[in-house]
Amino acid sequence: MSQVIDRFPRITSMPAYERVAEAIEQEIVSGRLRPGAALGTEAELVRQFGVNRSTVREGIRLLEQGGLIRRDASRRLIVGLPHYERLASRMSRALVLHQVTFRELWEAAMALSLATIELSIDRATPQLIEALERNIAATEAARHDPQRVGELDGEFHMALEEASGNRVLKLAREPSNMLIYPVTELVVRDVAQGAERLIHAHRMLVLALKERDADLGRLWTRRHLNDWRKGFELGGRDFDQPVDSVLLDARRQKVGE
Amino acid sequence: MSQVIDRFPRITSMPAYERVAEAIEQEIVSGRLRPGAALGTEAELVRQFGVNRSTVREGIRLLEQGGLIRRDASRRLIVGLPHYERLASRMSRALVLHQVTFRELWEAAMALSLATIELSIDRATPQLIEALERNIAATEAARHDPQRVGELDGEFHMALEEASGNRVLKLAREPSNMLIYPVTELVVRDVAQGAERLIHAHRMLVLALKERDADLGRLWTRRHLNDWRKGFELGGRDFDQPVDSVLLDARRQKVGE
DNA sequence: ACCAATTTGTCCGTATGTATG
DNA sequence: TCATACATACGGACAAATTGG
Numbered sequence: 001m002s003q004v005i006d007r008f009p010r011i012t013s014m015p016a017y018e019r020v021a022e023a024i025e026q027e028i029v030s031g032r033l034r035p036g037a038a039l040g041t042e043a044e045l046v047r048q049f050g051v052n053r054s055t056v057r058e059g060i061r062l063l064e065q066g067g068l069i070r071r072d073a074s075r076r077l078i079v080g081l082p083h084y085e086r087l088a089s090r091m092s093r094a095l096v097l098h099q100v101t102f103r104e105l106w107e108a109a110m111a112l113s114l115a116t117i118e119l120s121i122d123r124a125t126p127q128l129i130e131a132l133e134r135n136i137a138a139t140e141a142a143r144h145d146p147q148r149v150g151e152l153d154g155e156f157h158m159a160l161e162e163a164s165g166n167r168v169l170k171l172a173r174e175p176s177n178m179l180i181y182p183v184t185e186l187v188v189r190d191v192a193q194g195a196e197r198l199i200h201a202h203r204m205l206v207l208a209l210k211e212r213d214a215d216l217g218r219l220w221t222r223r224h225l226n227d228w229r230k231g232f233e234l235g236g237r238d239f240d241q242p243v244d245s246v247l248l249d250a251r252r253q254k255v256g257e
Numbered sequence: 258m259s260q261v262i263d264r265f266p267r268i269t270s271m272p273a274y275e276r277v278a279e280a281i282e283q284e285i286v287s288g289r290l291r292p293g294a295a296l297g298t299e300a301e302l303v304r305q306f307g308v309n310r311s312t313v314r315e316g317i318r319l320l321e322q323g324g325l326i327r328r329d330a331s332r333r334l335i336v337g338l339p340h341y342e343r344l345a346s347r348m349s350r351a352l353v354l355h356q357v358t359f360r361e362l363w364e365a366a367m368a369l370s371l372a373t374i375e376l377s378i379d380r381a382t383p384q385l386i387e388a389l390e391r392n393i394a395a396t397e398a399a400r401h402d403p404q405r406v407g408e409l410d411g412e413f414h415m416a417l418e419e420a421s422g423n424r425v426l427k428l429a430r431e432p433s434n435m436l437i438y439p440v441t442e443l444v445v446r447d448v449a450q451g452a453e454r455l456i457h458a459h460r461m462l463v464l465a466l467k468e469r470d471a472d473l474g475r476l477w478t479r480r481h482l483n484d485w486r487k488g489f490e491l492g493g494r495d496f497d498q499p500v501d502s503v504l505l506d507a508r509r510q511k512v513g514e
Numbered sequence: 515a516c517c518a519a520t521t522t523g524t525c526c527g528t529a530t531g532t533a534t535g
Numbered sequence: 536t537c538a539t540a541c542a543t544a545c546g547g548a549c550a551a552a553t554t555g556g
Binding site for chain 2: 520
C-alpha cells in the first residue's frame with residue numbers, strides 16, 4: 001500500500017454517470033440550457049451519451065438533488081432554478097453537522113440584520129410596510145400562542161429581508177434563520193413579557209422604516225436580538241453550546257422536504 | 258384534467274430511491290451514523306431495504322451530490338461531512354443563475370466584512386496577525402502581478418474570517434467571495450495605484466487588529482470596499498449588472514470541482 | 515508478489531404503472 | 536376508451552478494481 005498522498009485525482013477514475021452529470025451541468029451553468037427548458041427523455045440522453053439507461057439515471061440523480069434539474073408534473077426532465085430554501089436547508093444541515101454554536105449564529109444574524117434594516121429603510125415600499133403592520137397585528141392577536149408568535153416573527157424578518165432588495169443578503173441569512181427561529185418559540189414561552197417585547201421591537205422597526213430613521217432601525221435591531229439572547233440564556237441554555245440536531249429535525253418536518 | 262390545485266403531495270408518490278436516500282439521511286443527521294463511518298456495501302443495502310441494486314445506487318447518488326456520503330479511496334461508501342467550499346460553490350452558482358447584481362454582492366460583503374473585522378479585533382491571536390503581515394509582504398512583492406495580488410487579497414480576507422472565530426459568518430461570506438475576488442484582479446489591473454491602495458488598506462486593518470481599535474477597523478474596511486467599487490465602475494462596468502456566468506466558469510476552472 | 519473473493523461500474527432485457535393524446 | 540410513450544423498478548450478467556490471504 002502506498003503511503004504517498006495523492007496529489008491528483010486519477011484521470012481515468014471519473015465514472016460515466018459523473019461525466020453525464022457534469023456534461024449536463026455545463027450546459028446549464030453556461031446558459032446554453034435555460035431554466036425551464038426540456039432536457040429530453042431518458043432514451044434520448046442514452047442515445048446522445050452512448051451509455052446505458054441506468055448510467056443516465058444515476059447521473060440525473062446527482063443533478064436532481066441539487067435542484068439544477070427537476071421533473072415537471074408529468075415527470076419529464078426540465079432545467080430547474082435551484083431554490084434558495086433548498087440550498088439554505090442544506091447549509092443549515094451542514095452547520096449542525098459542523099457543530100456550530102448559537103453564539104456564532106447570533107453574531108452572524110446580528111451583522112446581517114443590521115445590514116438588512118439599513119437597506120430596507122432606503123428601499124421599503126408602502127405596500128411592504130403595510131404587510132409588516134398586518135404581521136404585527138396578527139402577532140398581537142396570537143400573543144398567547146408561542147408557536148404562532150415564533151412563526152410570525154420568522155415571517156416578519158423574512159419580509160424585511162425581501163424589502164432590502166438584496167437576495168445575497170437574504171440567502172446569507174437563511175441558514176441562520178432556519179436554526180434560530182425554532183428557538184424563538186421557546187424563548188417566547190420561557191420569558192414573561194417575551195411576546196410583548198417582541199411586538200414592541202417590531203413596531204419600532206416599522207416606525208424606523210416609516211421615518212426612514214436608520215439610527216432607530218439599528219437601535220431596535222440590536223435590542224431585538226439582545227432580547228432573544230437574554231431569553232435564550234434565561235432558559236438555562238448555553239450560548240456556546242453546539243446547535244442540536246433535534247432542532248434541525250423539527251425544522252425539516254415543518255418544511256416537509 | 259383537474260383544475261384544482263393540489264393541497265397535499267400524494268402519499269404514494271415518493272419513489273423508492275428517494276425513500277432509500279431519506280432513510281440514510283435520517284440516520285446521518287440524527288447522529289446515529291457518524292462522519293467517517295462505513296455505510297456498508299451496496300449488496301447489504303439491497304438486503305436491508307429490500308429493493309434492487311439499481312434503486313439503491315440511485316438513492317446513493319442523491320446523497321453523494323450533497324456531500325453527505327462519499328466514497329473512500331477504495332470506492333466504499335462512507336458518511337461524509339459536507340464541506341463548506343462545496344456548498345459555497347453551489348450557492349454562488351445559484352446566485353449566478355438567479356442573476357444577482359454586483360451591487361447585491363457588494364452590499365452583502367460590506368455587512369459581513371464589518372462584522373468580521375469587529376469580531377477579529379476581539380479574537381485575533383499574535384500568530385494570526387503574523388500570518389496577515391506575511392501576506393502583506395507577499396502582496397508588496399507581487400504588486401505588479403494583478404493576478405497574484407487578487408489571489409493574495411482573497412487569502413488575506415479568508416484569514417481574517419478565520420480569525421473572527423465564526424464559521425457561520427465565514428460560510429455566509431464565501432459565496433460572495435467566490436464571485437467578487439475574480440473581479441479584484443481586473444480592478445487592480447485597471448486602476449493605477451490600485452495595488453498600492455489595496456496594500457495600504459490591508460496594513461491599516463492589521464494595525465486596527467494590533468491596537469484593538471474597532472473604529473479604525475470599520476473605517477478601513479469601508480474604504481477598502483469603496484475602493485473596490487470605484488475600481489469596478491472605473492473599468493466601465495455596470496454595478497447593477499447581473500453577475501456573468503463567465504466569472505463562474507473562470508472560478509470553477511480554478512477550483513477544479 | 516500472486517491468487518481468489520468481494521465490490522463497484524456498467525450493461526441488457528423486461529415488467530408495471532401512469533400520463534398524454 | 537384505447538394506444539403509445541415514458542419513468543420506475545426489477546433481475547441478471549460481466550468486466551475492472553480492490554481486498555485479503
